[in-house]
Amino acid sequence: MSIARNTLVQSSLTLGSRILGFARDILLVAKLGAGPINDAWVTAQQFPNLFRRIFAEGAFASAFVPTYARTLEAEGPEAAQAVAQEALRVLFAFTAALTILAQVFMPWVLLIIHGGQADDHVHYNLAVLLTRITMPYLTCMALAALLSGVLNSGQRFILSSGVPTLLNLCLIPAALVSNVPEVVSKAAAVAVLIAGVLQVALLWWGVTRQKVRLSLIGWPRITPAVRRVMALAVPGTIAASGTQINIIVSQSLASFEQAAKSWLYTADRLYQLPLGLVGVAVGVAILPRLSRAARSEDHAGSQATMDEGIGLAMALTLPAAAALLVAPVFLIEAFFVRGAFLQSDAEASGGALFHYAWGVPAFVLIKVLAPAFFAREDTKTPMRFALTSVAINTSLGAGLFFWLNSQGQLGFVGLAIATSVAAWVNALLLGTTLAVRGWYRPGPVLVSRTLRALIASGLMAGAVWFMVHNFQWVRDTIIDSRALAAAIVILAGGLIYAVAAFLTGAIRPRDITQALRR
Numbered sequence: 001m002s003i004a005r006n007t008l009v010q011s012s013l014t015l016g017s018r019i020l021g022f023a024r025d026i027l028l029v030a031k032l033g034a035g036p037i038n039d040a041w042v043t044a045q046q047f048p049n050l051f052r053r054i055f056a057e058g059a060f061a062s063a064f065v066p067t068y069a070r071t072l073e074a075e076g077p078e079a080a081q082a083v084a085q086e087a088l089r090v091l092f093a094f095t096a097a098l099t100i101l102a103q104v105f106m107p108w109v110l111l112i113i114h115g116g117q118a119d120d121h122v123h124y125n126l127a128v129l130l131t132r133i134t135m136p137y138l139t140c141m142a143l144a145a146l147l148s149g150v151l152n153s154g155q156r157f158i159l160s161s162g163v164p165t166l167l168n169l170c171l172i173p174a175a176l177v178s179n180v181p182e183v184v185s186k187a188a189a190v191a192v193l194i195a196g197v198l199q200v201a202l203l204w205w206g207v208t209r210q211k212v213r214l215s216l217i218g219w220p221r222i223t224p225a226v227r228r229v230m231a232l233a234v235p236g237t238i239a240a241s242g243t244q245i246n247i248i249v250s251q252s253l254a255s256f257e258q259a260a261k262s263w264l265y266t267a268d269r270l271y272q273l274p275l276g277l278v279g280v281a282v283g284v285a286i287l288p289r290l291s292r293a294a295r296s297e298d299h300a301g302s303q304a305t306m307d308e309g310i311g312l313a314m315a316l317t318l319p320a321a322a323a324l325l326v327a328p329v330f331l332i333e334a335f336f337v338r339g340a341f342l343q344s345d346a347e348a349s350g351g352a353l354f355h356y357a358w359g360v361p362a363f364v365l366i367k368v369l370a371p372a373f374f375a376r377e378d379t380k381t382p383m384r385f386a387l388t389s390v391a392i393n394t395s396l397g398a399g400l401f402f403w404l405n406s407q408g409q410l411g412f413v414g415l416a417i418a419t420s421v422a423a424w425v426n427a428l429l430l431g432t433t434l435a436v437r438g439w440y441r442p443g444p445v446l447v448s449r450t451l452r453a454l455i456a457s458g459l460m461a462g463a464v465w466f467m468v469h470n471f472q473w474v475r476d477t478i479i480d481s482r483a484l485a486a487a488i489v490i491l492a493g494g495l496i497y498a499v500a501a502f503l504t505g506a507i508r509p510r511d512i513t514q515a516l517r518r
Contacts, residue, residue, distance in 0.1 A: 018273055020168035025269050026335060027175035028188060033340025034262035034348075036123035037181045042261045043114045044130030044189055046251055047102075047138060064149040067228055067377075081212050082225070088146050089220040090230070095139040102135050113248060116255030126182065133189035140196030147203035150212055159206040163199040170195040181340070235383035245386070246393040246422050250415035253401050260412035263345060266336055267328075267353035267416065274320035274360055302372070302439070307446045309368050315507055317364045318453050319497040322461035323490070324357035327468045334486030352416040359420025362427040369430040372440055385429040393422035452506035460497035467492065 032038035064087065072080035102109060106128050111118060118124050144163065151159055174191035178184055207214060222230075247268065254260035324331070329350030337346050370382045400414025434440040442450075467489045501507040 017165040017168060020165060020172065022269070022335065024168045024171045024175065026338070027172060028184070029266060029336050029341045030339030031175055031179065031184045032181050034259040034345040036117065036120060036258065037126065037185055038262040039117065039255070039259065040123050040127035040130055041185045041188060042251070042265045043110065043127045044134050046113055046248055047131060047135055050248060064146060068149060071225070084146065084150055084212065085214050086221060086223050086226045088143065088214055089216060089218055090222065090226050091142050091146060092139065092216055093220040095142040099135050099139050103132055106132050113252045114255045115252070116257070126185065130185055130189040134192045137192055137196040140200050143200045144203050147200070147207050150207050151203070151210065159203060163202050166198045166202070167192065167195040170198070235379040245390050246419045249390065249394050250397055250419055253397055253415055254412045257410065257412055259345070260410070263349040264352055264412055264415065266332060266349040267356055270331055270353055271324060271356040271360055274317050274364060303443065306372060306440045307443045310365070310442065311446050311449050313364050313368050314361065314450050315453050315501065317361050318457040319460050321357050321360040322457040323464055323493055324353060324360065326461045326465045328353035328357065330468045330471065331486065334482050348410060351410070351413045355413060355416035355420055359423045362420065362423035365427040366423065366430065369427065369434065372434055376439070381433060382430060385426050388429065389422040389426035392425055393418045396421060449506055452504040453501065456497055456500035456504050456506050459500040460493050463496045464489065464493040
């Protein structure tokens with residue numbers, strides 16, 4: 001199956017999940033507003049979101065898949081099943097123990113990520129309670145990641161891409177149970193836990209249908225195969241989660257500014273869309289092919305796979321980043337201003353979204369470049385780069401946050417700037433190292449296509465800017481609904497980009513046809 005087709009499968013299912021996610025977030029933001037209760041809810045989501053993105057969105061799988069796939073090809077299904085079985089029990093034991101410890105020490109753990117509101121005992125205790133409820137999601141996501149890795153190694157992407165939808169299907173009813181913010185936050189936390197259990201159950205069923213029989217019953221054993229997976233998984237997980245760790249750092253600093261967590265979270269909902277739809281999907285789709293090319297020392301095949309993956313990622317990411325740059329407040333206002341979330345909240349959140357937007361191409365590139373290292377079972381190099389980006393994000397973010405506060409301005413915007421700077425440093429380090437080692441250099445066709453995509457994105461951005469500044473005319477003329485009129489502007493921008501991309505040659509019809517047929 002081709003990268004384009006695999007990515008299409010991943011992105012289509014992820015798009016459905018993200019649409020439901022927008023509905024979920026619109027409901028929750030309207031009920032919780034921007035304030036201490038929403039800050040507590042955002043804090044309770046930090047660990048589930050971190051581990052969902054680390055495990056479910058490919059970071060752990062990026063380390064597990066090469067080992068499992070190599071064993072499957074070299075030793076057969078029974079040996080590969082044994083590797084998966086042993087790794088599953090060890091992973092379950094470790095994450096369950098970590099969850100139990102977190103339950104006991106949660107009031108002190110949250111001092112790290114929510115310490116700025118520790119003096120507000122009522123809402124700090126609410127954050128502790130909500131996080132205790134959501135914490136077992138860690139174990140669920142660890143199991144889901146391994147099961148997804150087994151399915152992806154067999155070129156089965158549909159189920160692993162579709163299960164995140166269950167989280168939204170559980171959270172939407174939770175948002176409707178009450179109009180009391182505290183009750184809604186507790187119902188949402190319980191919904192997260194229920195969703196995790198359902199995701200594991202569905203993936204387990206899918207793996208069983210592939211005739212891979214696994215069981216949690218039995219003592220975990222650190223076998224040579226498990227030791228090898230762990231040696232790759234630990235640094236690989238850190239490497240692939242640098243962006244998410246940076247978000248945790250930013251949220252921790254934001255706790256010193258009331259409502260800042262809520263504003264950053266709302267901006268996160270929008271800029272994570274291209275990352276989830278494109279970056280994660282392309283990264284997951286190219287990893288099995290890169291692993292096979294690395295094992296057979298097929299440099300040409302590896303080069304072609306990377307060119308195709310990066311080209312596809314940039315063709316889809318650059319226009320999204322351009323739209324977020326020219327219309328950040330417009331987009332947040334259109335979808336989130338309702339109920340307890342005010343126009344002033346949209347303007348504050350839009351300031352963060354603008355600075356996240358110019359980092360979006362870097363966020364996506366990290367997801368596409370890192371698999372080139374994982375395929376060669378080098379997880380330590382990306383880990384070092386990820387930790388470097390965390391250090392930059394922490395120091396720069398803290399410096400900007402407190403400096404802006406000293407100037408009488410909102411400091412949380414500096415956190416968004418630091419996150420994007422750190423992402424670009426990480427992406428440049430990954431790309432430069434691949435070139436120095438001779439593992440990958442962008443081909444001339446890719447460079448040409450990327451420049452053409454930039455031109456097409458610029459044309460689209462100009463059109464979107466014009467429509468946004470005439471938005472009231474759109475509402476008065478077409479439909480008197482802020483959200484639907486905004487959707488029309490977005491669809492019009494997408495159509496303009498598609499036309500511009502074909503006219504500039506950034507995308508050619510025969511390339512799409514060939515990619516889907518390969």
